[in-house]
Amino acid sequence: MSGWLRIVGLGPGAEALVTPEVTAVLAEATDVVGYIPYVARVAERPGLTLHASDNRVEIDRSRHALEMAAEGHRVVVVSSGDPGVFAMASAVFEAVDSGPRAWRDLDIQVLPGITAMLAAAARAGAPLGHDFCCINLSDNLKPWPLIERRLRLAAQADFAMAFYNPRSKSRPEGFEKTLQILREECEPERLILFARAVSRPDEALRVAHLAEATPEMADMQTVVLVGSSRTRLIERDGSPIVYTPRFTPE
Amino acid sequence: MSGWLRIVGLGPGAEALVTPEVTAVLAEATDVVGYIPYVARVAERPGLTLHASDNRVEIDRSRHALEMAAEGHRVVVVSSGDPGVFAMASAVFEAVDSGPRAWRDLDIQVLPGITAMLAAAARAGAPLGHDFCCINLSDNLKPWPLIERRLRLAAQADFAMAFYNPRSKSRPEGFEKTLQILREECEPERLILFARAVSRPDEALRVAHLAEATPEMADMQTVVLVGSSRTRLIERDGSPIVYTPRFTPE
Numbered sequence: 001m002s003g004w005l006r007i008v009g010l011g012p013g014a015e016a017l018v019t020p021e022v023t024a025v026l027a028e029a030t031d032v033v034g035y036i037p038y039v040a041r042v043a044e045r046p047g048l049t050l051h052a053s054d055n056r057v058e059i060d061r062s063r064h065a066l067e068m069a070a071e072g073h074r075v076v077v078v079s080s081g082d083p084g085v086f087a088m089a090s091a092v093f094e095a096v097d098s099g100p101r102a103w104r105d106l107d108i109q110v111l112p113g114i115t116a117m118l119a120a121a122a123r124a125g126a127p128l129g130h131d132f133c134c135i136n137l138s139d140n141l142k143p144w145p146l147i148e149r150r151l152r153l154a155a156q157a158d159f160a161m162a163f164y165n166p167r168s169k170s171r172p173e174g175f176e177k178t179l180q181i182l183r184e185e186c187e188p189e190r191l192i193l194f195a196r197a198v199s200r201p202d203e204a205l206r207v208a209h210l211a212e213a214t215p216e217m218a219d220m221q222t223v224v225l226v227g228s229s230r231t232r233l234i235e236r237d238g239s240p241i242v243y244t245p246r247f248t249p250e
Numbered sequence: 251m252s253g254w255l256r257i258v259g260l261g262p263g264a265e266a267l268v269t270p271e272v273t274a275v276l277a278e279a280t281d282v283v284g285y286i287p288y289v290a291r292v293a294e295r296p297g298l299t300l301h302a303s304d305n306r307v308e309i310d311r312s313r314h315a316l317e318m319a320a321e322g323h324r325v326v327v328v329s330s331g332d333p334g335v336f337a338m339a340s341a342v343f344e345a346v347d348s349g350p351r352a353w354r355d356l357d358i359q360v361l362p363g364i365t366a367m368l369a370a371a372a373r374a375g376a377p378l379g380h381d382f383c384c385i386n387l388s389d390n391l392k393p394w395p396l397i398e399r400r401l402r403l404a405a406q407a408d409f410a411m412a413f414y415n416p417r418s419k420s421r422p423e424g425f426e427k428t429l430q431i432l433r434e435e436c437e438p439e440r441l442i443l444f445a446r447a448v449s450r451p452d453e454a455l456r457v458a459h460l461a462e463a464t465p466e467m468a469d470m471q472t473v474v475l476v477g478s479s480r481t482r483l484i485e486r487d488g489s490p491i492v493y494t495p496r497f498t499p500e
Contacts, residue, residue, distance in 0.1 A: 146498060150407045159400070246308075
């Protein structure tokens with residue numbers, strides 16, 4: 001038995017953003033497990049079984065991966081972006097924590113990836129170039145009042161902010177409430193970026209002032225970045241540059 | 251004239267964590283610019299000039315890179331980790347913002363990298379698996395009271411936290427004050443991780459409870475991760491797993 005489990009990040013979409021470390025473990029794997037669109041990014045080959053599953057079954061998927069590793073398979077759990085940022089790593093460790101004692105001693109490693117907020121920030125310039133926070137706006141797994149509290153405290157701390165999962169069909173109103181909270185806490189000129197499908201063929205980047213932002217500017221493929229009060233815009237031909245200076249005066 | 255400027259992240263240290271995109275632009279560059287230890291990670295070759303400079307000259311370095319790109323060179327500015335997280339991207343855009351108008355229309359792109367906090371989190375498990383914030387503890391470029399305010403608000407928001415630049419010889423007391431603030435805001439059992447030189451030969455990871463943490467556990471090579479109130483530790487043979495569950499109850 002020489003099974004192992006690797007929980008890896010495939011980055012935001014482009015092959016050129018997958019780390020060589022991740023490419024190497026995919027080449028050694030016997031089984032790849034993950035959400036359908038992420039497993040679809042892994043090339044089929046003899047000796048590799050792809051196990052694609054639907055959204056919201058993360059714990060079942062994790063247990064399946066752990067069972068196979070315990071049986072001696074070389075299993076890769078794939079996430080987009082980084083597996084530790086609102087992705088599969090926490091789900092797998094929840095399954096380990098509540099599972100058989102033997103699972104703890106499996107050979108498990110997490111391999112990092114380029115998470116969406118950093119790919120989006122790179123496209124825009126450097127909006128996260130100073131202190132920032134990262135919030136999952138989905139209230140599937142936490143109460144909405146906690147999200148609201150975090151948004152207000154983050155604005156009061158003058159963090160730049162990155163929002164994952166801003167909006168879905170099942171939660172049409174959450175992002176509208178988010179924009180309303182930001183308008184109560186921040187000035188109307190605050191810069192906000194909508195980065196959709198970064199590094200993929202349908203990539204789109206939009207920069208707005210908070211006063212003009214509307215809920216329809218985001219969907220589940222979008223990462224939203226909100227500048228701090230010090231974030232600046234450099235106008236030029238083509239898309240502007242958005243960056244947060246390193247220096248904050250007294 | 252077909253000069254360009256790429257501001258790239260080399261990741262935390264291991265070659266296997268450098269993205270293919272970054273490797274490709276390094277192969278096309280005529281000039282590489284950066285802080286001495288990061289430029290030392292780029293292989294010398296004919297046709298490539300390495301421009302290594304000391305710490306704290308980020309704006310001079312940025313202007314030099316922009317001048318060379320304007321003259322037609324293919325210039326890569328290197329940072330460790332991700333260039334947009336407390337690294338060179340903001341410095342370059344500060345130089346663009348205050349420089350000649352023509353610099354705005356240069357072909358400039360930021361290429362993301364694996365930032366230290368995500369590499370450190372991956373090694374430990376998934377401590378940043380829920381909402382989190384990222385704070386540079388150096389007060390070289392911002393007043394200490396702003397850092398203190400951000401620490402307290404982040405703790406009150408129950409964010410997991412990542413700290414860059416926790417401690418240096420010129421700022422021996424800052425991290426001690428940080429631990430004191432955390433002890434005032436968080437419970438003594440709060441999990442704290444010290445991740446030094448992740449992915450490099452001298453890598454070291456240490457997990458402690460906040461009550462036991464001391465300033466000497468961190469240096470400038472260390473990223474410090476602080477769990478939220480929900481972060482858990484899974485004991486096992488070898489180093490424990492630290493993760494933050496996805497679910498937060500009402």
